[in-house]
Amino acid sequence: MTLQASLGRIMRLVGGGVLDLLYPPACVLCEGDGADPHFCPTCRDALIGEASPRCPRCAAKVGPFAFLDNGCTHCSKEEFFFDNVLCLGPYAGALREAILKMKQPHGELLAECLGAFWAKAREKELRAVAADLIVPVPLHWRRRLSRRYNQSEALAQRLGQDIGVACTSACLRRTRATPFQTQQTPAQRRENLRKVFQGYGSQSGKTILLIDDVLTTGSTASEAARALKKQGARRVVVAVLARSDSI
Numbered sequence: 001m002t003l004q005a006s007l008g009r010i011m012r013l014v015g016g017g018v019l020d021l022l023y024p025p026a027c028v029l030c031e032g033d034g035a036d037p038h039f040c041p042t043c044r045d046a047l048i049g050e051a052s053p054r055c056p057r058c059a060a061k062v063g064p065f066a067f068l069d070n071g072c073t074h075c076s077k078e079e080f081f082f083d084n085v086l087c088l089g090p091y092a093g094a095l096r097e098a099i100l101k102m103k104q105p106h107g108e109l110l111a112e113c114l115g116a117f118w119a120k121a122r123e124k125e126l127r128a129v130a131a132d133l134i135v136p137v138p139l140h141w142r143r144r145l146s147r148r149y150n151q152s153e154a155l156a157q158r159l160g161q162d163i164g165v166a167c168t169s170a171c172l173r174r175t176r177a178t179p180f181q182t183q184q185t186p187a188q189r190r191e192n193l194r195k196v197f198q199g200y201g202s203q204s205g206k207t208i209l210l211i212d213d214v215l216t217t218g219s220t221a222s223e224a225a226r227a228l229k230k231q232g233a234r235r236v237v238v239a240v241l242a243r244s245d246s247i
Helices: 003-022 041-048 093-102 108-121 123-128 141-147 151-163 186-193 219-230
Strands: 084-090 133-136 172-174 197-199 207-215 235-243
Touching: 041 084, 041 093, 041 108, 084 093, 093 108, 093 207, 093 235, 108 123, 108 151, 123 151, 133 151, 151 207, 172 219, 186 219, 197 219, 207 219, 219 235
Parallel strands: 084 235, 133 207, 207 235
Antiparallel strands: 172 197
16 A cells, blocks of 8 residues: 555544544434444344344244244244244334334435344354355335335345345346235235245255345245245245244
């Protein structure tokens, strides 16, 4: 690095420090001061919440002595096409608030910040998947148009960037629009989502990390995993920001 480049870098760092003193970085969630780098200490702690035992198959909250060899009481009788589920925390409190804000048309920056936070907070378990590819759950084009972006894609891109795994949305498409899943019973969700995803390209032998914001019954993730496995994926691990414990 030349002397001129070194001086330029020092000036930028000093300038950035002065700006931070004059205008402290604001938390992207509560807009309070003290963000480091995106969330204030209070919001960082609240986003993770208290650790609690979760089923490795569906990530539902379970008791400390639950028998989980074949899944938990929520999923042991369910047929899922994914292999297991990882989540940052429960769909409650600050994490629920962040996800609802993220789904607004102006929520893309928040989604990227949440992706960075998630990658740092759960780096070890995300890397342990040994994924060949990261794939976001797609939105139908009409819903994407109304929302202006796909929050799962923004999460997936930032997550992939931070853990060093390639991310693509080209290998999975949603072929038709479906009603909002929160308005449906579990049986209706499964029926509405049947064959709603189409996989593209060969995924032969790959381990895929499938990214979404919230998992409730697992129907959406399962159908997306079905499409990916039809293209040859060996393993599909679902990673969601939050797991809803209200099924």
